[in-house]
Amino acid sequence: MHSRITLEAIDPLGDKYCKEFMIEKDLDGLADGKLGCSIEDSKTIMKEVQKIFVERQLDPWVRYYRACPTCDGLLPIKDYNQRKILTVFGEIPVRFPRLVVCQKCHPACCSTFSPAADICKDRATPELLELSTKLGTKFSYREASDLLATFLPDQSARTFTTLRNRTLAIGKRIEEAERRQRWFEDLNYPDRTQFELALSDDPVGEYVFNVDTAHIPLVNRYGGRTFEAIVGHYGRGGRGDPLGPVFAFGGGTQPRELKAMAALALKRQGYADQGKMTVISDGAECFKRLAGMLPAL
Incomplete structure (x- = not known):
């Protein structure tokens, strides 16, 4: 049995987008109670949907940065970069351009920049890092890794050491944030609005x-x-x-x-x-x- 799933979307610029993908499901295990979508089927579906969403979110983001803020012209594309971003619904390959600074407005400048390079600097979404940290603090790293691999796509290839490194990295960031707060927060005690008589043994x-x-x-x-x-x-x-x-x-x-x-x-x-x-x-x-x-x- 072949199932076609169609996803239609309209981006913030008003452009419509439609994409289809197929899911195959046989009837061999129906007598044994294998009814509906399994966990593996849901992993496949959510990974395809996640890939479409990531592509449609990056496209208007890049088009926005291609417009020169001075002359409203389009910045030229020098080349394309490719990388993989880990999400809760799979490892998504993304392709984004490297843009050249507007030569009309800045003829002496030949620098380039990538508008999508700063997205997910950890090569993983904050949601995946937060989920990994929560499970890593409640279970052993091996058990937490097996739990993620059971319900989320593309997690079985990750070893428990990856989850351990994520948990320790987030812990260091929290400690560093608290340390900066201790150093830079104003610790001057405010003046009291009225005089209070200090009572003994109060x-x-x-x-x-x-x-x-x-x-x-x-x-x-x-x-x-x-x-x-x-x-x-x-x-x-x-x-x-x-x-x-x-x-x-x-x-x-x-x-x-x-x-x-x-x-x-x-x-x-x-x-x-x-x-x-x-x-x-x-x-x-x-x-x-x-x-x-x-x-x-």
């Missing part, structure tokens, strides 16, 4: 910083090195107050970064340069100077 005005360390020994069988893990928690002293943020970092963290992290967490808890602060730690050497790193009280 739990609402108390800030509690709990911190603990754990020593991770070296395992000779697997290699690696000995390191120290540090876990911290900020909260308020009042009963029933919402829980504060919890964070963790390595023992080699620089004091400046630890100070910025503490100040940012206190600001998020509502600290405005007033209040009582209690530090609870296990007496580790790296935290004996913690009180001096925190904002002046």
Whole structure:
């Protein structure tokens, strides 16, 4: 049995597009309950649909950049580049041109650029990276890779190391984004609109910083090195107050970064340069100077 699937679309420029593709389905397994589309059939269908969508999205994008913003002429095409983009519905080959700067407006400039080169710099869509990271954090990398290969096309050729590298890369990006936030976010405490009399033993005005360390020994069988893990928690002293943020970092963290992290967490808890602060730690050497790193009280 042959099935023809037709996809019709109208791009933002008003041009119509129509494309057909065939799906073959036999009746041999009908008596055994093999009814309807299988997972493999759905993979084939979604890969073809995904390929059409990618082509139709890139076409108006390239045509938009071909128009010179100065003279409205078309930029000449020097050559074409080809690459493959990994999506949740398969590996899609794309072909996009490399354009030359308008020679009429800039006769002395011979540089070229590709309008589609910045799309999916990781050679994979953000949706696929997010899905791989979620599964990679909940299951083992091998199990997560097998799960993706079961339901998504073109994933069986990827090894679990690919998923592991994606997960670790996204984790590094999150850590770097948090680090930049700690360095560049304004940590100046705002001025209070009115004077508040500090009351003794007022739990609402108390800030509690709990911190603990754990020593991770070296395992000779697997290699690696000995390191120290540090876990911290900020909260308020009042009963029933919402829980504060919890964070963790390595023992080699620089004091400046630890100070910025503490100040940012206190600001998020509502600290405005007033209040009582209690530090609870296990007496580790790296935290004996913690009180001096925190904002002046």
